[in-house]
Amino acid sequence: MCHAFVNVSNGVILIKLVVETLRDRKADVGSVRRERRFELRGGVPCLDFVNTLSWRLTDRPVEYLGSYEDLLAWGRQAGLLAPDETEALSRRAATDPEETRATLSRAVALREAVHRVLSTTIADEPRDEDALLTLNRELSGALSRLRVAPAAGDSYVWTWERGGVDGSRPPLERPLWPMARSAAELLTSPKLDRVKICAGEGCGWMFLDESRNASRRWCDSRDCGNRERVRRHLARKRVSDS
Numbered sequence: 001m002c003h004a005f006v007n008v009s010n011g012v013i014l015i016k017l018v019v020e021t022l023r024d025r026k027a028d029v030g031s032v033r034r035e036r037r038f039e040l041r042g043g044v045p046c047l048d049f050v051n052t053l054s055w056r057l058t059d060r061p062v063e064y065l066g067s068y069e070d071l072l073a074w075g076r077q078a079g080l081l082a083p084d085e086t087e088a089l090s091r092r093a094a095t096d097p098e099e100t101r102a103t104l105s106r107a108v109a110l111r112e113a114v115h116r117v118l119s120t121t122i123a124d125e126p127r128d129e130d131a132l133l134t135l136n137r138e139l140s141g142a143l144s145r146l147r148v149a150p151a152a153g154d155s156y157v158w159t160w161e162r163g164g165v166d167g168s169r170p171p172l173e174r175p176l177w178p179m180a181r182s183a184a185e186l187l188t189s190p191k192l193d194r195v196k197i198c199a200g201e202g203c204g205w206m207f208l209d210e211s212r213n214a215s216r217r218w219c220d221s222r223d224c225g226n227r228e229r230v231r232r233h234l235a236r237k238r239v240s241d242s
């Protein structure tokens with residue numbers, strides 16, 4: 001949501017632009033703890049995960065993964081964790097704060113590695129071998145937990161190993177598995193050419209451009225697209241008023 005104020009006093013034109021983006025309003029968890037809401041605009045899970053750091057291209061990026069609970073909330077909202085899995089992981093996290101903190105650090109490191117691999121590819125820069133190593137290390141652990149399970153009728157589905165049901169402790173790194181797999185699938189897919197960085201100033205969010213003529217520019221036209229329209233409007237006004 002954007003508000004533009006134009007005040008004229010003593011011949012001086014003061015233009016104040018207040019931009020309240022959808023993402024930051026929804027991501028604000030406030031003083032009373034409630035589940036953080038994530039904007040899922042990436043098109044694939046790994047890009048939505050990369051976008052858990054906002055305003056990446058500014059000197060004040062906003063971190064949405066402030067806690068392991070945020071990581072669980074992201075996984076559930078992205079449809080990668082079932083509600084009962086989320087609850088089991090939350091209970092486990094409460095009993096093991098040290099490993100929980102370490103797992104959150106791993107998640108952030110994986111996110112940054114995926115971002116690095118993608119951003120160097122988009123910019124046609126030399127590959128970052130360390131970032132690829134981090135991704136492959138997590139991918140190796142993730143794929144060892146991949147299973148085939150019976151589904152409706154005679155069919156089968158890919159699924160992830162579940163903990164906690166038979167009394168075992170659910171693995172805290174569970175939210176990382178689909179993220180690593182999603183990144184590997186995207187990097188090896190022709191869709192890699194369609195990964196873009198939002199044109200919004202400072203935004204830095206990534207998305208998969210699935211528009212027919214590859215013309216998508218914004219993470220969201222109501223957010224960065226709208227800010228750009230306001231910016232252009234004010235620039236035109238400054239020119240016409242001068």
Ligand SMILES: [Zn+2]
Pocket residue numbers: 198199200203204205218219220223224
């Ligand atoms: Zn954007």
